[in-house]
Amino acid sequence: MASFRTVKGFRDFFPEECALRNYIFDTWRSVARRYGFVEYEAPVVESTDLYRKKSGDEITSQLFCFSDKAEREISLRPEVTPSLARMATTRHRDYKKPMKWFQIGSCFRYEEPQEGRTREFIQFNADILGDASQGTDAELVALSIDVMLAFGIQAEDFVIRLSNRQIWTDFLADKNIALEHTSAFLQIIDKIERAKPEDTTKKLEAIGLTLDEVRSFMTGTDGDHPAFAALKADLSARGLWSYVKIDASIVRGLAYYTGTVFEVFDLKHGLRAVAGGGRYDKLCSLMSDGSVDMPAAGFAMGDVVLGILLSKTPGAQFGITEYLNAQQGVEAYVVIADEAQRAPALATVQALRSAGVRVDYSFSAQKVGKQFQAAENQKARLAVVFGAEYPQVAIKNLVSRSQELVAVEHLVSLVTEELKKPITGKLIA
RNA sequence: GUGGUCGUAGCUCAAUGGUAGAGCCCCAGAUUGUGAUUCUGGUUGUUGCGGGUUCGAGCCCCGUCGAUCACCCCA
Numbered sequence: 143m144a145s146f147r148t149v150k151g152f153r154d155f156f157p158e159e160c161a162l163r164n165y166i167f168d169t170w171r172s173v174a175r176r177y178g179f180v181e182y183e184a185p186v187v188e189s190t191d192l193y194r195k196k197s198g199d200e201i202t203s204q205l206f207c208f209s210d211k212a213e214r215e216i217s218l219r220p221e222v223t224p225s226l227a228r229m230a231t232t233r234h235r236d237y238k239k240p241m242k243w244f245q246i247g248s249c250f251r252y253e254e255p256q257e258g259r260t261r262e263f264i265q266f267n268a269d270i271l272g273d274a275s276q277g278t279d280a281e282l283v284a285l286s287i288d289v290m291l292a293f294g295i296q297a298e299d300f301v302i303r304l305s306n307r308q309i310w311t312d313f314l315a316d317k318n319i320a321l322e323h324t325s326a327f328l329q330i331i332d333k334i335e336r337a338k339p340e341d342t343t344k345k346l347e348a349i350g351l352t353l354d355e356v357r358s359f360m361t362g363t364d365g366d367h368p369a370f371a372a373l374k375a376d377l378s379a380r381g382l383w384s385y386v387k388i389d390a391s392i393v394r395g396l397a398y399y400t401g402t403v404f405e406v407f408d409l410k411h412g413l414r415a416v417a418g419g420g421r422y423d424k425l426c427s428l429m430s431d432g433s434v435d436m437p438a439a440g441f442a443m444g445d446v447v448l449g450i451l452l453s454k455t456p457g458a459q460f461g462i463t464e465y466l467n468a469q470q471g472v473e474a475y476v477v478i479a480d481e482a483q484r485a486p487a488l489a490t491v492q493a494l495r496s497a498g499v500r501v502d503y504s505f506s507a508q509k510v511g512k513q514f515q516a517a518e519n520q521k522a523r524l525a526v527v528f529g530a531e532y533p534q535v536a537i538k539n540l541v542s543r544s545q546e547l548v549a550v551e552h553l554v555s556l557v558t559e560e561l562k563k564p565i566t567g568k569l570i571a
Numbered sequence: 572g573u574g575g576u577c578g579u580a581g582c583u584c585a586a587u588g589g590u591a592g593a594g595c596c597c598c599a600g601a602u603u604g605u606g607a608u609u610c611u612g613g614u615u616g617u618u619g620c621g622g623g624u625u626c627g628a629g630c631c632c633c634g635u636c637g638a639u640c641a642c643c644c645c646a
Contacts, residue, residue: 150637150638193646196646204646223646255639259645395646397646415645418646477605480604510605511602514604525605525606
């Protein structure tokens with residue numbers, strides 16, 4: 143029994159889990175690049191003040207924050223947007239607009255772990271800076287949809303719940319509600335589906351509203367609302383509007399969103415949001431003390447909920463299996479049937495590896511049967527047998543089980559040739 | 572930070588308060604030049620940890636750590 147285990151809320155990635163994680167990374171990366179995004183990276187540790195500035199003092203209760211040896215207050219990042227704002231405002235003149243940036247990295251939140259929520263998680267963040275149009279918002283929504291589709295998560299598996307904070311700002315202005323209530327009001331809307339109606343009623347009355355008028359506004363808000371016009375036209379042209387469901391209760395917890403907000407939800411398992419984001423036009427200005435006023439929008443997708451959804455979605459299994467098969471094991475296994483031939487066998491191993499072939503072999507003398515078993519365990523397509531026939535060696539196709547003797551000097555080219563052929567049939571189970 | 576449930580081998584799980592078990596996995600052999608199946612053998616444990624009650628605790632009680640669920644929060 144190991145006397146140590148992982149720190150609460152943190153995960154080990156054993157090889158099979160690491161492979162799945164890499165599949166997620168590769169998929170995120172390839173779709174983002176398809177959209178013309180460039181990758182950047184921010185530090186995992188930042189000044190605690192960076193997060194206080196954005197979210198206020200109370201944020202520290204959810205932060206992995208501590209003092210370093212020089213008594214500097216620092217934190218493990220709970221999200222990457224503040225770092226992005228810092229980087230982007232610092233050197234925004236070096237980059238043409240719009241800036242389409244993405245990042246993949248760990249974030250940390252000091253919360254109670256639950257299913258779909260750990261203390262360390264990995265986020266894919268995609269942001270577009272320097273463009274205030276709804277075409278930007280549409281591009282981000284489209285990217286989030288294409289990411290889901292790239293994972294094999296289909297239209298019937300997920301939905302984009304989308305809204306625009308502006309409709310609530312207008313609603314409050316229309317009702318003559320003072321601006322200072324906006325934040326509290328959005329908090330109420332955010333919880334309106336989960337909270338008890340009587341509690342919501344009480345809170346709304348405190349700022350001069352009734353539950354009925356809020357409810358009727360929500361049900362009366364759909365895709366025809368002018369706030370969504372440009373976004374709808376754009377996504378319709380792409381054939382993606384059908385993935386979107388207008389839902390006025392989506393406001394996102396964060397104070398800094400200013401326009402379009404959206405979340406990606408699974409439709410079959412009642413999981414937490416897979417991704418969320420929106421427009422935050424004032425954040426760069428806030429983070430740079432007004433020196434850089436740059437519109438921005440973006441979204442983040444975490445690996446934890448996504449991973450759960452992938453495991454529960456049959457359509458996602460094919461892509462995972464294909465990726466794992468391509469990544470795991472070797473292409474060829476060198477069987478040393480006669481220990482006297484270990485030296486030339488090792489030379490061949492090196493030659494094959496230099497030629498780019500994934501090769502493995504046994505470190506010590508093993509029965510031939512064991513070595514073939516190892517070859518199969520490693521999912522090798524070919525076995526190369528070094529035995530008494532040397533300098534002739536056998537190439538065995540482990541799929542078709544056919545075998546032929548060849549001269550060792552032709553081996554590398556024959557093996558690479560053979561591996562280029564498509565796989566026919568299945569590996570014998 | 573608050574409350575409910577749970578914690579036994581690497582994994583999945585058994586065991587009236589009375590000597591801790593099974594399957595799978597892993598390793599070796601049967602089988603010294605060819606992958607399967609089967610068979611045999613082997614490691615499997617401070618019953619999460621620490622106290623307490625009892626002649627005796629995996630089981631009951633308290634604490635603690637962890638998992639999970641519901642809150643809080645969800646950037």
